[in-house]
Amino acid sequence: MEHRNDNPGAVQYGNFMNYYQFNSASERVKLLPDKNVWLPPKQQQEMEANENKPYLVLDVGCNCGVFTQLLQSFLEEQLQRPVHMLGIDIDERLIQRAQQENACDEKISYFCGDVLNAGSFDEIIANYLQQQQRTKFDAICCYSITMWIHLNHHDSGLQFFLSKLSNLAELFVVEPQPWKCYQTAERRLKKAGEVFPLFLELKWRSNVEQQIQKYMEHELGRQRIFESTPTKWQRKICFYR
Numbered sequence: 001m002e003h004r005n006d007n008p009g010a011v012q013y014g015n016f017m018n019y020y021q022f023n024s025a026s027e028r029v030k031l032l033p034d035k036n037v038w039l040p041p042k043q044q045q046e047m048e049a050n051e052n053k054p055y056l057v058l059d060v061g062c063n064c065g066v067f068t069q070l071l072q073s074f075l076e077e078q079l080q081r082p083v084h085m086l087g088i089d090i091d092e093r094l095i096q097r098a099q100q101e102n103a104c105d106e107k108i109s110y111f112c113g114d115v116l117n118a119g120s121f122d123e124i125i126a127n128y129l130q131q132q133q134r135t136k137f138d139a140i141c142c143y144s145i146t147m148w149i150h151l152n153h154h155d156s157g158l159q160f161f162l163s164k165l166s167n168l169a170e171l172f173v174v175e176p177q178p179w180k181c182y183q184t185a186e187r188r189l190k191k192a193g194e195v196f197p198l199f200l201e202l203k204w205r206s207n208v209e210q211q212i213q214k215y216m217e218h219e220l221g222r223q224r225i226f227e228s229t230p231t232k233w234q235r236k237i238c239f240y241r
Helices: 025-029 041-048 066-079 092-100 118-131 146-166 179-191 208-219
Strands: 055-060 083-089 108-112 137-143 169-175 224-227 238-240
Touching (some): 025 066, 055 066, 066 108, 083 118, 092 108, 137 146, 146 179, 146 208, 169 208, 208 224, 208 238
Parallel strands (some): 055 137, 083 108, 137 169
Antiparallel strands (some): 169 238, 224 238
């Protein structure tokens, strides 16, 4: 999980130690939609019948938890109900930082895990949902991680990743990186003396954002209900129900 040749920008899995120094968590929150996207009016009425039932969110690739905590506060304010969040990241050091800096440990939990590692991830998720007496999350968020799954696990790995999480979510939130980000990641790693072995084999390339949308809608049967204005990195946060 280390960066290469002391270059903090050359990472294989997107596990930047200083991520929120160059990608503002608070600016991302400003792009998020209101409560009717997170919870349709019909479901709002159903949940009003049980005010103490928490809204459950899984934040995949949570890094050190800065955005996870802001999102939890944002959603509680929007939804006017308890919001419980589970943050998962592949890097144990980032998870340790998230746990140490967790200001709301009765509602936010962090675990080190890999979605594509069936054993550990599936056990974490099953135990968490069982504790919450639920079968799915109200929302699963994947902010700027699809590229890292794609580069390390090919088109089929990304498709499996999206399908697996879709089956666990009512609302699926994805902020995919555009192709130019792939080129930058490959260039940085190459400069450090390594490459992504699958980079040249990928079929989803210059139109990767459109391919993800097509897969979500045509293969997973989801409908895109909201798309944010682009971030400063020209990424759009897409909401699928």
